[in-house]
Amino acid sequence: MTNFKRTRTVKVGPYTLGGKNPVRVQAMCNTDTRDAAATVKQIIMLENAGCEINRVAVPDMDAALALGKIVRKIHTPLVADIHFDYKLALEAIKQGVSKIRINPGNIGDAERTKEVVKACKDKGLAIRIGVNAGSLKELKKFSGTPNWSDKKWAQIMVREALEHVNILERLNFKNFLVSLKSDNLNRTVLACEEFAKVCAAPQHIGLTEAGTVKSAIALSRLLGEGIGATIRVSLTEDPRKQVRCAYEILKALGLREFGPNIISCPTCGRTQVELAKEVAKLEEAIYSDPVLLKKSTGKKIAVMGCIVNGPGEARDADFGIAGGRGEGLWFEKGQIIGKIPQNKWLKKFTDKIIKG
Numbered sequence: 001m002t003n004f005k006r007t008r009t010v011k012v013g014p015y016t017l018g019g020k021n022p023v024r025v026q027a028m029c030n031t032d033t034r035d036a037a038a039t040v041k042q043i044i045m046l047e048n049a050g051c052e053i054n055r056v057a058v059p060d061m062d063a064a065l066a067l068g069k070i071v072r073k074i075h076t077p078l079v080a081d082i083h084f085d086y087k088l089a090l091e092a093i094k095q096g097v098s099k100i101r102i103n104p105g106n107i108g109d110a111e112r113t114k115e116v117v118k119a120c121k122d123k124g125l126a127i128r129i130g131v132n133a134g135s136l137k138e139l140k141k142f143s144g145t146p147n148w149s150d151k152k153w154a155q156i157m158v159r160e161a162l163e164h165v166n167i168l169e170r171l172n173f174k175n176f177l178v179s180l181k182s183d184n185l186n187r188t189v190l191a192c193e194e195f196a197k198v199c200a201a202p203q204h205i206g207l208t209e210a211g212t213v214k215s216a217i218a219l220s221r222l223l224g225e226g227i228g229a230t231i232r233v234s235l236t237e238d239p240r241k242q243v244r245c246a247y248e249i250l251k252a253l254g255l256r257e258f259g260p261n262i263i264s265c266p267t268c269g270r271t272q273v274e275l276a277k278e279v280a281k282l283e284e285a286i287y288s289d290p291v292l293l294k295k296s297t298g299k300k301i302a303v304m305g306c307i308v309n310g311p312g313e314a315r316d317a318d319f320g321i322a323g324g325r326g327e328g329l330w331f332e333k334g335q336i337i338g339k340i341p342q343n344k345w346l347k348k349f350t351d352k353i354i355k356g
């Protein structure tokens with residue numbers, strides 16, 4: 001059987017997704033899109049945390065009309081998430097987004113679909129077809145949830161995704177990605193794997209409302225098989241965590257380098273310092289400042305709980321601190337350099353990251 005894991009490529013703003021290109025990280029805002037100022041503020045925070053593509057919900061025309069104000073103030077491609085209203089899609093395109101998420105089979109009238117596709121073609125925009133297990137057409141035939149096997153769920157997801165794919169391909173439109181998501185790990189993985197066997201479109205991968213553990217397992221498996229051009233980790237928390245978690249998965253698989261490797265000890269009876277608090281302060285500083293983030297990428301930074309074992313246990317760190325009561329020993333490559341009062345740890349770390 002043909003295997004399309006080496007997919008064709010799709011342009012989204014400055015990025016080329018798919019093929020051999022880096023897997024890009026995206027997040028979805030949880031602000032009200034009509035509140036452009038709040039949405040811009042959140043996107044800038046996400047950008048500072050390393051997010052490369054941002055998506056916003058477009059539930060009505062006011063939200064669509066706010067997109068231009070948002071696009072003009074951010075630095076990353078914006079994706080407008082539209083369910084079926086072609087007028088919202090056309091307005092989002094007019095307002096300058098880089099990609100729309102819409103399922104062509106849900107737009108209704110063929111002329112409307114043609115109009116949306118033509119507008120995307122004219123502006124070089126991308127489309128994401130998004131098939132979610134919870135909103136499959138096939139489910140309408142059942143009053144409750146059907147008793148399908150995971151394989152059957154996956155087959156139906158793929159079949160419905162291909163219906164949308166065929167509509168775009170008949171209109172000679174190829175700048176699209178496809179996502180097949182469920183909150184069920186097996187169904188998602190099976191659907192993405194099956195789809196990769198039959199269609200060369202790159203995939204946006206993720207689960208719906210899944211949390212970090214399920215996302216890490218499912219996405220690692222797919223990425224390990226070469227499936228996934230862009231990822232989004234769905235979390236019901238600060239959206240910056242979507243970005244951190246996505247990068248942690250990509251870093252663990254050796255697919256992207258991003259931010260430092262912070263080595264902190266698990267703490268024990270020897271610990272005399274609030275280590276978790278110090279690690280959280282350091283992470284917050286790095287992941288909210290693009291300069292610190294860039295300069296710390298690839299560095300191993302240790303934050304250890306005691307001077308007895310800390311420097312030794314973190315011998316291969318580039319630099320770090322081993323905590324004592326009210327102070328810590330600064331060490332570089334396992335060698336102790338000097339003492340730092342606890343209230344100066346953060347400054348010492350940030351200065352070292354900046355100055356090298």
Ligand code: SF4
Pocket residue numbers: 265266267268269270271304305306307308309310313
């Ligand atoms: S580095 Fe020190 S405080 Fe941390 S776990 Fe090891 S012995 Fe305990």
